[in-house]
Amino acid sequence: MRIDVVSLFPDFVRQCAAVGVVGRAQQRQLLQVEAWNPRDYTSDRHRTVDASSYGGGPGMVMMIEPLRATLTAVRNAAPEPAHVIYLSPQGPRLTQGRVEALAKMPRITLLCGRYEGVDERLLAHEVDEELSIGDYVLSGGELAAAVVIDAVGRLQEGALNDALSAEQDSFANGLLDCPHYAKPVQDALGTVPEVLLSGDHAAIARWRLKQSLGRTWLRRPDLLSRCVLDKTSRALLDEFRREHASQALSRQNEAVDD
Missing domain, CATH: 1.10.1270.20 (tRNA(m1g37)methyltransferase, domain 2)
Structure with a gap:
């Protein structure tokens, strides 16, 4: 399985995915985790990825173009279709059942928001679903992405030393x-x-x-x-x-x- 993560903090994503069960799954070539920085797909010298919100108010909004260009690069990086998930407190709550369904996909892409979030137009046209890890607000989607990577990665066949561990986990039944x-x-x-x-x-x-x-x-x-x-x-x-x-x-x- 392949997981692509779009984040302004790709090193954080790589570090989280390099340890424990997920790190072992990658070493065994059961899982591939790649991180993509939208700043690498900007067109100005300041590598701008955010702008003020129309209508006023505090905080900035992640712009369409850098994220759209990043997602295009992600989709072109592998032949499997990229199921794009935006990690947001406005999405349905992540459950073990949903984790099990995601774990069966050949490829998912996790979009990590920052600031006040992502331009709604990009979400409407480039994102397949939104997911929340709980009814609270984080500074960005990276921690939520780490949760999804761990939950999905450990279900890859051969990732756990004892396959019964997953079958006997909380929520499994x-x-x-x-x-x-x-x-x-x-x-x-x-x-x-x-x-x-x-x-x-x-x-x-x-x-x-x-x-x-x-x-x-x-x-x-x-x-x-x-x-x-x-x-x-x-x-x-x-x-x-x-x-x-x-x-x-x-x-x-x-x-x-x-």
């Missing part, structure tokens, strides 16, 4: 992930649940699913409301709820006794 533990078994902070030490794979799978259901119920009930649970999952969730209520009651009684 619509639920949050279960708790995880490592050495030591016993610590001042607590003990690893016995079931995880039992070697009983069926019991471990059951515990993990129950914890995943329960954690989603506690922290992201909106996700749970969109899931269609089978009979086993509903029973496990009910079991978790009863245990949670019992533990809460015990804590209340202990607080009264103190």
